[in-house]
Amino acid sequence: xxxxxxxxxxxxxxxxxxxxxxxxxxxxxxxxxxxxxxxxxxxxxxxxxxxxxxxxxxxxxxxxxxxxxxxxxxxxxxxxxxxxxxxxxxxxxxxxxxxxxxxxxxxxxxxxxxxxxxxxxxxxxxxxxxxxxxxxxxxxxxxxxxxxxxxxxxxxxxxxxxxxxxxxxxxxxxxxxxxxxxxxxxxxxxxxxxxxxxxxxxxxxxxxxxxxxxxxxxxxxx
Numbered sequence: 001x002x003x004x005x006x007x008x009x010x011x012x013x014x015x016x017x018x019x020x021x022x023x024x025x026x027x028x029x030x031x032x033x034x035x036x037x038x039x040x041x042x043x044x045x046x047x048x049x050x051x052x053x054x055x056x057x058x059x060x061x062x063x064x065x066x067x068x069x070x071x072x073x074x075x076x077x078x079x080x081x082x083x084x085x086x087x088x089x090x091x092x093x094x095x096x097x098x099x100x101x102x103x104x105x106x107x108x109x110x111x112x113x114x115x116x117x118x119x120x121x122x123x124x125x126x127x128x129x130x131x132x133x134x135x136x137x138x139x140x141x142x143x144x145x146x147x148x149x150x151x152x153x154x155x156x157x158x159x160x161x162x163x164x165x166x167x168x169x170x171x172x173x174x175x176x177x178x179x180x181x182x183x184x185x186x187x188x189x190x191x192x193x194x195x196x197x198x199x200x201x202x203x204x205x206x207x208x209x210x211x212x213x214x215x216x217x218x219x220x221x222x
Contacts, residue, residue, distance in 0.1 A: 007121030010129035013143035016150035023125035033115035037126035042082040045090025055093035062099035096184040130192035142191035145201045
C-alpha cells in the first residue's frame, strides 16, 4: 500500500473515552505508525508551567509550541508529568490558542502523509484528526462514552498512579475540559461528518478494539 491519506486512521474523541488505548492497539495490529497528538499539546502545556507561565496565556503558549522540537517526540511518553491531570488540563488550555495549533499542524500532517520507519499507514488520535489534520483519511472513528463512565475510568487510572483524587473531582475536571474543547472558537472538538461514532460506554477494552477493527476492515482493503 502507498503512504497516502487513504491509509490514515483518524481516531478522535474527548478525554478518557479510551481513544488512545484503542488507537495504539489498532496501530500495533495493523503494523501502522502511531501518533498520540495529545502528547504534543501536553508537552506544550507542561512547558509553559515549567517556565512559570499560564497555559491560558496565548503568548506563553505560542512560545512553548514554537520551541517544541518534534525530534524529541519519542521521549515524550517517558515524561511522567504529561500523563497527569495537570498535564491534561494544561493541554486543553494551550489547545485553544490558534498559534499553538498552527505550530503543531505541519508536524502532525507530515506524520500522517509520510509514516516513519517505512510503515504502510498511520493511526493518529486526538481531538481534530478527522476534521483538520487528516480530513481525507479513509477511516475516521469518533469515540464516545458517558461522562460518568469516563470519570470512573480516569479515576481508577489516576489512583493506580498514586494520585490523590476523588471521582467527583475527576468528573468535574472532565466536564470543564469538555466545555473548553467543544466550545472553543478555534477548531472545537466534534465528529467529522463522515466519522463512524463508536460509543464505548458499555464496552471493555477488548470489545471496543474488536468494534473499531471491524470499522477499519470495512473501509480498508488489504
